[in-house]
Each structure stands twice: as C-alpha cells, then as structure tokens.
Amino acid sequence: MKLSLNKVVNGCRLGKIKNLGKTGDRTMDIPGCLLYTKTGSAPHLTHHTLHKIHGVPAMAQLTLSSLAEHHEVLAEYKEGVGKFIGMPESLLYCSLHDPVSPCPAGYVTNKSVSVWGVGGRVEMTASKFMAIQQALQPDWFQCLSDGEATCDETTSIKRARKSVDRSLLFLDNCLKLQEESEVLQKSMIIGVIEGGDVMEERLRSARETAKRPVGGFLLDGFQGTPTTLETRLHLLSSVTAELPEHKPRLICGVSQPDEVLECIERGVDLFESFFPYQATERGCALTFSFDYQPNPEETLLQQNGTQEEVKYVDQTKKSKTTSCNQEMTSFEINLKEKKYQEDFDPLVRGCPCYCCKNHTRAYIHHLLVTNELLAGVLLMMHNFEHYFGFFQAIREALKSDRLAQLKEFIHRQAS
C-alpha cells in the first residue's frame, strides 16, 4: 500500500492510496468515503441496484457488530467475507461498531471488548478478535480498542488514560497475533487513536500508535452531537499533526457534509457514508448542492428554491425526530410532506442517479405514504449517489484550490 499526496492545502490532503487489495492493483482517492453496509450488504440494495449507482467507493465498510456472531460460518466458508457477501471485487474495511447504532457502554475490560449483534453480545479478547478477522480476511480492520472515554458526560483524565493504555495493549497483542497468522499477512491493522477529550492523552495515543507498524489510523471518539464535534476539532488538528503523512487517517461517526469538510481541513482522509442511510430511513432525500460554481441562471433558480426550502425546514426542524433518533438536517427534503404529493420533478434536478432519471418526487411520496419497500431502495440509490458526488466535488475543489468556496457554499446550506 502506498499513499501519495498530490498536494496539501490548508491542512487538506488530496491524493491517492495505491496498491490496495489482495492483488495489489486497486486505488482509492482521498479525501473519500467508504460504502456503508449492514450485515455485509448496502442497506436496501442488491448487487444489481447497487451497481446502478455512479461513483461507488472502491472500499466498503463492514461492521464487526453485524458479523462477529457469524464467525463460525465464515471460518467454515474459508474464502473470506468479501466472497461470502457477494462483493469479491470490493476492498473491505472492518470497523468494530456500527456508526448508526452504537453499542451500550460499559463492556470494555482490560482483556476484552464487546459488540452487539442480533443474537446479543459477543465478547472478544484479542485472540478471539483476531480469530474472527482471520475468518473475515478484510483488507483493513480497525484494531480492538477502548472507545468509551467519551461516553460519559464528563470525561475523566483517568478514564481517558485507560482508553489509551488499553488500546495500545490490544494493538500490541493483535500485531503479535498477526505476525503468527499467514492468512492475515495481506490484511492491514488500523491503529485507533483514543484519549477522550484530554489533549495530553490524545497526543500520547497518537505518538505511541504511530510507533507501531499499523497501516493507518482511526480517529475514534470525535463523534457525538454537532456541538461536541466543534469543541473536539481543536483536538483533532493536534492529533493529526502527530501522525505520519504517508498513512491514511480515518474517522468514525462523522458523516454530515459540513462536519466532513471541517475534518478534512484537519487532516482526515476517509469517512463513513452512513449519513445518506440515515436520511433514507427518515424518508428524506439529500438535496444540498455542491455545485459551488454553477451558471448564473441556474443559481437564480436554485437560490429561489433553496431559500424556500431552507425557510420551511427551519420552522419545522425542531419537531422532527426520527426513528434514527436523529433530526432531519437542512441538507435534505422530507418526501413524506404533503407538498410533494403532486410534485413531478425528480428529487434533484439534473441528478444522474437511477431514481432521478426514472422517478418523481410524487412517486416517492406515494411509496412512503403507502409504506412500500421500494421507497427505501430508491431513496438509498439517490442518497448514496448524491453523497459520493459530494466527495468527488471536494476532490475537484481541492485540485483547483477552491475548497474555501465549496465550504462556504455548504455552510450557507447548513444553517
């Protein structure tokens, strides 16, 4: 694996990660995102519908929380989780937890970490964890780590310290076990940076983890509410400053467009793509624009539309709680609203996705009102494509030195 940077502008890294995968010939662009999956499948989507989406990332994210309990099956299968789930061509990253449904806290010990599957809790020591990874054979995997320093309202220094100590111990154990495993020679361990909200501990975690032969770094514990992220951004810059340039930096739990940009400016390369999924689950379509330099006529049309929508959303935003326990953002429209009943426009004018090329807002509205399964399929197709398009726009903006413009454009839509 080789990470080559094209340029670094105001802390943002633009580049490529090359020589990836079992055959060593795959490439990933950074900044970029990973395809979010649930139990090894993109939500709502079969291979057929997934492949109608343009710009699907080269690497998919699997979660140990959905797969750990199936480890016996995978061990017997022998050929790795990629083939098992029907995605043999995809690069795979295995995270511990699902960013959308985080686990109950309080189950990390000095010797083990637990994840929750449909069948209940799966407790993993370093050996069990590595045995599971042997059965999965992912390209990258998040190392066993203690991510609970930020779970309480007030982070104690003691707890932050413990999260760093434990995670380093797990890392050293896992690295040792990896050495002894032939099957895992082709997989890369991603070291996890912990330390809660305590600067000293964060720096220690970064420095110590960077000393180990990890393939990259996961910045854990920065997720939470929008306000908590803001206060943690300062920590984030300090952490990434300690990390080597030539290894990728992933962050978990951060997926909203404005937050993504903040993190890119602080040296983060890769993100999870669960935000489009959350929007889908609340019957919403991503409509935010990332076309920060459109033609003047379009601007006028879009602005008029955007303003109305933003106004409406501001009024109702507070009352919208969703089954995902997440409020609707101003990056989306809610297709359940009555005003879309006779709206024969596509979700987003000009969007090249399957849904926008074939269906109308009125149809999606009907599917949602009648509780039809197809609503989730079509919204997921659009939301993923829109989101992957956003990342492409980020890369292009960085290339042409216009990220500030994109950022300002996105922020205008975030309020």
Next chain:
Amino acid sequence: MAAVASPTSLESAPRIMRVVAECSRSRARAGELRLPHGPVATPVFMPVGTQATMKGITAEQLDALGCRICLGNTYHLGLRPGPELIQKARGLHGFMNWPHNLLTDSGGFQMVSLVSLSEVTEEGVRFRSPYDGDETLLSPERSVEIQNALGSDIIMQLDDVVSSTMTGPRVEEAMYRSIRWLDRCIAAHQRPDKQNLFAIIQGGLDADLRATCLKEMTKRDVPGFAIGGLSGGESKGQFWRMVALSTSRLPKDKPRYLMGVGYATDLVVCVALGCDMFDCVFPTRTARFGSALVPTGNLQLKKKQYEKDFRPIDPECACPTCQKHSRAFLHTLLHSDNTAALHHLTVHNIAYQLRLMSAVRASIVEKRFPDFVRDFMGTMYGDPTLCPSWATEALASVGITLG
C-alpha cells in the same frame, strides 16, 4: 360468437390473442397476446404490484427478469394516490415508469378480502376506508372510470365476488349481478381502443350457475375472459372441476385468465386445463417471509439448516440472486434488518415463476407438454405418481396420465 343484442356492447372486440401451438392431448395452448405496451408470450404468470410498485424491486429489475405484464389494483390506487393524480402523471405507466403492460383488477376481490369493511348492493360496493374511515362507493362505472384514468392495458370488470366457500342464494345473486355489472362496465368503458376489458366468470362452485354465467358472458364480445371466484378456501377437487368447466365453454380464440393462481403445481395443471394467464401474490409474498421457490418446493432460508449451506438457491437458476449469493449469506441477511434480503428473494421467486412458464410454453410449442408435466411432477413430488390426487384427476380429465 354472436355479438349481444345490447346496443352499447362492443361490436367486434379485437382478437388480442394468437394461438401459436396447442397440445394434442390436453387443452394446453401456447400463444401471444398483442397488447398496447408490447407482446406477451402465454402461458404467462403476472406478478402482483398492488400499489404501483412490485414490492422492493425497481421497474428496471422487473424488466431485466423478462416480465412483460404485471398487476396493479384499482381499489388501493383509487384511494392512494387516487385516479386524478395518476392521470396527471400520465397514467399508471407514467406514474410508476413501467414501459410494459399492466393489468388492473377492478376492486372486486377486496369485497371478499375486506369483507368487514364492505357492503354490496346493486349499485356497487360501499367500502369504508381503513385509513381515514371515509366511505367510497365502487360501482361498475366508477371502477371503469378509475381504470380508464390508470390506463392499464387490460382492465377487469367489477364483479360481485363471494367467497368460494359461500353457499346458498347469495352465490346465484352474485353471479347474475356480475353479468349485469359486466354490461354496465362495457357501457361505461371510454377507451376500448386502448384498454381491453375482460369479463369475469362467476358462479362459485356450482356447475349450473357457472355454466349459466359462461353462456351469458360469452355472448358479450369482450377481448378476454377471466375465471373468477376460485382460489379461495375451496377444495382442490372442486377448484379444478370449475376451471375445467370454464375452459370447456370459453372461446378458443380469446385469452383465459385464471385469477389468483400461483402455486407451481396449480399453474401446470391449469395450463393443461386450458388457461393462459395467471396472477398471484404468493411468490412475492412468500419471498418476504424468507421462502425461496425451487423445483422441489421451497426453501425456508431462515432455518438453521441453511446457515452453512454455501450453494445458491438453485444452481440452474440464472437470476441475479442465484448468480451471486449463497443460501448461507441469504440466511445471514434474513436474520438482519437489512431489507435487501427480501429483495434478493423477491427477484428469485419472480424469476422462478417466469422461468416455469417459459419452460411450460416451450414444451407446448415443441409438442412435449405431457412429458414436461410428468417430469415436473416427478421433480416436485419425488415421483409422478406421488402428485396430489386432485392434480392426477385433473390431468387425467384432459388426457395426461402420470405413470
């Protein structure tokens, strides 16, 4: 058949069916329907997409499976989103963006399925909406009006449907009323050039009533006939006899649509009895419960026995699910909350049904349908002689013996 005396009946309905081959023993036929949205090979199984969607799969997926006609439902669509909106969306085809053919049921079946919410009079069926308590009257005229707005290629008359287990005078009343409602539908139909109105033979399980209905309805020169009022709770013995009676009295040059039939064995037997078109929610509904259809029956993929079964559902199946996925993966996915699991099975089960019909058709064209039937029964039941007795009798009645 002579056109009926009524002044408003169709003088000469288009012959939309061309018979391409006939089995020399049984009544099986292979044909081609010529419909406004393209040709359809028969015998055909039509998947049911009640509310302007095939549950969980896109129009493109359905097209890729080779489906060329599917169902929508007047009762449901009439309530949500309503005919006015669908008309604005350029008909049901435009609304769901389906380029091939659509058949809409009239709302008649809901009389039975939603019997507690409905009341039948000569005027029509009064339904109480389960969504907002509002009352709607579905008359023959209103049903045709909605279907005219939907723009489906085949529309069904509103019939007075009673449960197949019903006995007594209500059955006769419903049969005669269905004839009167057929005439009202024919009179109300605004688009006979674009939409084919089918009659629905009623009469329950009473041979005399059914024969009367057949005699009367075949006087009306409609483009096709459906055999209705069956596929409820009746015994299979009664069922096949009513089907056989119906096909023996229906014109050969018009399609025979047996409503609500979808189990593989039933399809094969009823093709032998002379039916051309079928619809049923079973294959798609059972998919959403984790059941995959195979030539030997079905696989309940949620069961533990499939946990480590790394074979595809059916190694002979060319559908995307079988090409890419194992039973073990589907088992895992079915135990998660990812709806993709349901869609994988829906795709497969539709592929199974369409493939079955294709194979049936090929055997008729190639003059080996009776052998096909024997093979089919052998695969399904282990031995052709182990097939259920009603099926054996039904097949025997049209000259096919099972060894």
